[in-house]
Amino acid sequence: MRFPEFAMERMQSTWEHRVTYDLSESGIEALTLDEAVRDLAALGKQRIGYANGMGRDETRSLVAAFHPAATRDNVLITTGTSEANFLALATLVEPGDEVVIVMPNYMQLHGVAHGLGATVREVWLGEESGWRIDLDVLRAAVTPRTKAVCVCNPNNPTGQVLTAAESGELAAIVSTHGGWLIADEVYRGAERTAPETATFYGSHDRVIVTGGLSKAYGLPGLRIGWIVAPPERIAAAWSMKDYTTIAPATLSEVLAEIALARRGQLLARATCGGSRPPRERSASSGTASPSIPSSSWTGSSRTGARWSCPARTSARRGTCASDSACPRPCSAAASTLSTARSAPWPTRPAACMAVRHSDARRRP
Ligand SMILES: Cc1ncc(COP(=O)(O)O)c(C=O)c1O
Numbered sequence: 470m471r472f473p474e475f476a477m478e479r480m481q482s483t484w485e486h487r488v489t490y491d492l493s494e495s496g497i498e499a500l501t502l503d504e505a506v507r508d509l510a511a512l513g514k515q516r517i518g519y520a521n522g523m524g525r526d527e528t529r530s531l532v533a534a535f536h537p538a539a540t541r542d543n544v545l546i547t548t549g550t551s552e553a554n555f556l557a558l559a560t561l562v563e564p565g566d567e568v569v570i571v572m573p574n575y576m577q578l579h580g581v582a583h584g585l586g587a588t589v590r591e592v593w594l595g596e597e598s599g600w601r602i603d604l605d606v607l608r609a610a611v612t613p614r615t616k617a618v619c620v621c622n623p624n625n626p627t628g629q630v631l632t633a634a635e636s637g638e639l640a641a642i643v644s645t646h647g648g649w650l651i652a653d654e655v656y657r658g659a660e661r662t663a664p665e666t667a668t669f670y671g672s673h674d675r676v677i678v679t680g681g682l683s684k685a686y687g688l689p690g691l692r693i694g695w696i697v698a699p700p701e702r703i704a705a706a707w708s709m710k711d712y713t714t715i716a717p718a719t720l721s722e723v724l725a726e727i728a729l730a731r732r733g734q735l736l737a738r739a740t741c742g743g744s745r746p747p748r749e750r751s752a753s754s755g756t757a758s759p760s761i762p763s764s765s766w767t768g769s770s771r772t773g774a775r776w777s778c779p780a781r782t783s784a785r786r787g788t789c790a791s792d793s794a795c796p797r798p799c800s801a802a803a804s805t806l807s808t809a810r811s812a813p814w815p816t817r818p819a820a821c822m823a824v825r826h827s828d829a830r831r832r833p
Contacts, residue, residue, distance in 0.1 A: 472584035477576060495625075496684035497659065497739040505688070505724055515723055520716040523707055524695070528722055531729035536678065536697045538671025545703050546722065548714045550655040550681035550694040553706075554578050556713070557651050557677045557696055558617060560705040562587045566616040571602065573626055578619040578651065587616070600629035608642050615648040623656040623666050630666050640673035649675045649702075655694075658685035658736045665736065670697045677702055685739040686728055691721040 485491050506512055523529065524546025532546070533539040547553040554577050562568060564586030570579050572591045582589050590610045594600040611618060620639065623630045631639065643650040652669035657680060660666060670678040681694030696706050717725075728735060 470584045470586070473580050475576060475580050496689055497687040499689060500687045500735075506727055512720070512723065515720060517719050520719045520722050522710065522716045523703075524717055525722060525726070528717075528726050528729070529695075531726060531732075532680075532695045532697065534729075535732065536668045536670040539697050542700055543670075543697050543703060545696045545698075545706050545710070546717045546725075547679075547681075547694040547696060547706075547710065548717060549689075549692045550653065550679050550683060551577060552710070552714060553679035553681065553694040553696045554651070554653060555581055556706040556709050557679055557698070557702070558582060558619070559585060560702065560709050561649055562616045565614075567612060567614045569607070569610050569615055569618040571607070571618070571620040571624075573624075574619070574621050575625045575653065578653070582617075582619075588614075590615075594624065594627060594629065600624065600627040602631065602635055602639065604635065604638050604642065607639065611642055611646055611648060613646045615643075615646055617649045617651050618643045619651045619653070620669075621653040621656070622669065623654075623660060625653075625656060628656075630660065630663060633667060636667070636669055637672055640669065640676055644673055644675040647675075649677055651677045651679065654678050654680045655684050658732075659739055661740050668697070674699065682725055682728060686732075686735045687739065688724070688728055691718075691724055691728075693717060693721050693725040 481493065481495075485493075502509070524544065526541055528546050529541035529544035532544045533541050536543070545553075545556075547556065558568070558578055558581050562582060562585045566585075566587045567590060568578075568582035568587045569590045569592055570582065572579075572593045579589060579591075592602075592607050592610050594602055607618070618639075620631075622636070640650050650669065650673065654666070654668060657666045657668065668678055669676050677696060677698040679694065679696055682691055683689035683694070696703065698706070
């Protein structure tokens with residue numbers, strides 16, 4: 470296996486801790502440990518043994534709770550979304566298989582597919598159509614040799630969100646030839662004014678969803694992610710995980726449970742307390758999701774943010790002031806958090822920042 474250099478990640482890891490201003494930050498401002506937990510002393514009693522390889526039942530149930538068609542048996546806890554993506558693809562693909570990647574995209578699955586010896590076909594979202602997917606182009610790219618179609622929804626880097634109709638058709642196209650859809654949903658919950666994006670899980674039999682705490686939750690350093698999939702894919706991923714990381718980091722999983730139990734609060738923080746419309750019902754409920762207007766895109770420094778916060782350059786210091794130019798001043802987030810049912814949690818809102826982190830690949 471030879472993996473191509475992951476240029477964007479290498480650039481990030483080389484520079485992100487050395488620069489004064491990081492304009493390529495990819496997620497919501499990270500929480501401090503004090504903000505993440507109520508009772509640090511209780512954490513001190515936690516024994517730091519090996520965690521359960523699958524993840525604890527409680528953690529898996531908390532993840533299943535926002536994937537309505539799933540139970541905890543459909544969930545594997547991983548080390549970040551990165552491991553989730555890796556395991557999802559590496560347990561499906563063999564040399565000579567075809568993998569379709571919807572582009573532009575975070576380039577991990579693209580590189581992993583190459584490393585596994587697959588032929589990669591790119592299907593590009595159209596800039597001229599506001600980054601909407603052309604399902605006819607996708608249909609033409611999927612063949613009986615296609616093991617997986619990889620989509621990132623909400624999309625990194627464009628921020629575009631598929632409609633329920635597009636999602637359903639996309640999943641159906643993929644399964645026509647017996648392939649699997651791998652939907653990277655790590656940006657779910659980072660929508661600023663749009664409803665939370667419905668999960669792909671449950672929209673079709675052959676869907677694998679990946680996600681994690683790194684973006685909207687502001688907890689990238691925990692390195693906690695998940696796969697939500699039918700039991701056979703979970704079993705395959707767990708078998709490979711015995712060779713990669715064995716189990717989640719024990720302390721991270723404890724913190725992940727705390728975060729997931731206050732998920733609504735953290736997602737409110739992520740959107741700066743913005744005027745996000747009521748939560749969209751899940752894809753599995755069969756309710757059509759509205760088409761997301763461009764004004765609600767999560768934004769992208771790569772392709773030009775459609776929405777940008779004037780304070781984002783000071784995000785590293787968490788000084789997002791209630792700037793009159795900001796369409797969703799962060800002071801609103803403080804009141805959202807302080808009036809949340811499970812208060813008192815720390816109420817400092819995240820600094821507004823444009824969401825992005827993507828590979829600088831241009832359409833050829
Ligand atoms: C679309 C996408 N998927 C996965 C990842 C990796 O996420 P994690 O930090 O949870 O491993 C990133 C990181 O930027 C990303 O943008």
